[in-house]
Amino acid sequence: MHSLRGGVQGGSAVNPLYWHLHHDELFEEVIGSIEERVAYIRSNKPARQVETRLRLMKPVRFDTPKLREAFAKWMEADAKWTEAAAKWKEAGAKWTEADAKWTEADAKWKEAGAKWKEAGAKWMEADAKWKEAVASDHARQCPDCPWDGKTIFPEAKR
Numbered sequence: 001m002h003s004l005r006g007g008v009q010g011g012s013a014v015n016p017l018y019w020h021l022h023h024d025e026l027f028e029e030v031i032g033s034i035e036e037r038v039a040y041i042r043s044n045k046p047a048r049q050v051e052t053r054l055r056l057m058k059p060v061r062f063d064t065p066k067l068r069e070a071f072a073k074w075m076e077a078d079a080k081w082t083e084a085a086a087k088w089k090e091a092g093a094k095w096t097e098a099d100a101k102w103t104e105a106d107a108k109w110k111e112a113g114a115k116w117k118e119a120g121a122k123w124m125e126a127d128a129k130w131k132e133a134v135a136s137d138h139a140r141q142c143p144d145c146p147w148d149g150k151t152i153f154p155e156a157k158r
């Protein structure tokens, strides 16, 4: 059974439902006109099938409360299911988009982290050379200096 494309209208479909519009369907919603379907059957179906097809092809009568109520509930559930499916699809698209952004941001974060680590190593190297240069130039430029790394009055601490 395919889904009904019409909407709810007083507990029945917008388009009428017919029994056996096609030989392999119990019932279907008529899209277009029933006259077109009848004309098509008369001119395209094997002659021996025409009488059976036309005899069984008749409107579904919503003349029992059971059928009317079940159909109204089905239409309502079908509308909700269609709406939920659309929201699920929309949320899925947003998730895919967010996931792609996350992946991109994660790659940038890792790349920036690697550069930070590399810059840190270069800083350590430059800092060590700078300290070594300061120490050797201090020794050369400042002979007889009592500087012990913290004070020029090391004896005052003792």
Ligand SMILES: [Zn+2]
Pocket (backbone or CB within 6 Å): 138, 142, 145, 146, 147
């Ligand atoms: Zn000095």
